[in-house]
Amino acid sequence: MREGSDAVSNAISEGPKPRVRIAPSPTGDPHVGTAYIALFNYVFARKTGGTFVLRIEDTDQERYTAGSEAAIFEALHWLGLQWDEGPDVGGPRGPYRQSERLPLYREQVAVLLAKGEAYRCFCTRDRLDEVRKQQLADKSPVLGYDGHCRAVDPADAVRRAEAGEAHVVRLRVPREGVTSFVDHLRSEPIVFENRLVDDQVLLKSDGFPTYHLANVVDDHFMGITHVIRGEEWITSTPKHVLLYRAFGWEAPAFYHLGLLRNADKSKLSKRKNPVSVFHYRDLGYLPETMLNFMANLGFSLGAEVERFTVAQMIEHFDWSKVSVGGPVFDPAKLESFNADDIRAMSVDQLYERLQERVLAPARIKAMLAQAQERVHRLDDFIPYLSFFFGGSVDYAPVRDKLKPVSGKSGKETAELLDTYAQEIERDNAARSFTAPALEAFSREFCQRHAVKPKELFMLLRLAVTGRTASPSLFDTMAICGKDRCRTRIRDVVVYLRTLA
Ligand code: GLU
DSSP states (O other), rough: OOOOOOHGGGEEEEEEEEEEEEEOOEEEEEEEHHHHHHHHHHHHHHTTTEEEEEOOOOOTTTOOOHHHHHHHHHHHHHHHHSSSSSSBBOTTOOOOBBBGGGHHHHHHHHHHHHHHHHHEEOHHHHHHHHHHHHHTTOOOOOOOOOOOOGOOOHHHHHHHHHHHHOOOOEEEOOSSSSEOOOOSSSOEEEEEEEGOOOOOOEEOSSSSSSSSHHHHHHEEEEETOEEEEEEGGTTTTHHHHHHHHTTTTOOOEEEEEEEEOOOOOSSSOTTTSSOBHHHHHTOOOHHHHHHHHHHHHHHHHHOOOOOHHHHHHTOOOOOOOOOOOOOOOHHHHHHHHHHHHHHSSHHHHHHHHHTTTTTTTHHHHHHHHHHHHOOGGGGGGHGGGGGGSSSSSSOOOGGOOOOOOOOOHHHHHHHHHHHHHHHHHHOOHHHHHHHHHHHHHHHHHHHHTOOOOHOOOOHHHHHSSSSSSSSSSSHHHHHOOOOHHHHHHHHHHHHHHTTT
16 A cells, blocks of 8 residues: 555656556446546546556456447547557457456465455355344444354365365455554545455456455556546455465555535436446547536536636646546537537538538438438428437327327336336347337337337327337337437436326
């Protein structure tokens, strides 16, 4: 561990070049929180002449969703946050995907076992449940593993493991004393009692590492000097510090940034705000505005500077200018920044920007293919295509058609549509968001929820286009894009909830 915050702040201009990283898990659409953390890592690396690493933490097989690694690359590229080392660009400390580093974790666990810093645990799920139940009943201040297998003779444990008995490997956390670490964004050191720290699992019974083990091993072997991550990981840091100690490694310097919040100060959540970077991209926010907005959330150049650029942030970067007090991600403010930036462009620039995405030729051609059969004059095209653009649509003309499906109340229909919106976000088949994938998924959804396709599809059509008649529903949805569809479906969910 390093000594105090000053020593580390000075690292901005002195000492070996910092190596920082982001370590997202590919579990869904790239979150604005990931982009926010990436921005600070990127800025710090650029300020110090250091290296910005992208590592993919993909060892949690249950939460993994196909395509989301590519989505992370795409989102960060869109924002212009280029990394120096990563799975796609390579680098001297690779591989940069945890799933390609499994032998290393096993090797390092063997080191801890040999040192007696870790032990094999053969407890069954049932026993662990029993222990937990008892701890809750006793209102025990210490929840977690009771250390039952600490006493198993190591030679015996090896024999049992070799005989194929299912087991995990746990860290032998000291039972006494305290451990502390410095978070360089907070004035007081963070002190914790060791007895309150669980003997965390390092290697699961399937041989995969846990987040804690893989994260620490990788940060060490990738030479990470500064861990700059979100505050939600601060409760994991004691475990990491104990692990560094068990290995006998120097821990990196820790900086936990404040979590992005909704306007009501609750943790930014998709219930209240769109959180996917792609939502903002697809609805026509400018990438540089988005970055600039995020920079302005957690960094300040003094009260008199209302807005600054990322280049200015790099120029003036200093940890003392970073605030940790729950930055509010206010979409209205982002929108006003975006409007300012659009206003500041020349018409030529604007025209160019429109052609990049909104009026990209391939996108326009896909729309024209849908509209060709339905318009009579060239001049009709633009008004006909209007629902392919913009965020929410006006439901006033079709209000009386927005009604519950047969056999369900308004609220139940709202929940059904809400589930649909959540599933198109999660479902791997629909991830690519193509018309055939959407159609197959939607038909299966109707079957599963015992709802007539005709009725659900009409509701979807109304939600996505605001019209009773439109081109093929699934082509329309595919061209509109996932985020636009989801936003509109959610608008209808909110309306249906108000119906009996
Ligand atoms: N895989 C973690 C995540 O999804 C990494 C957290 C960290 O930076 O240590 O954000």
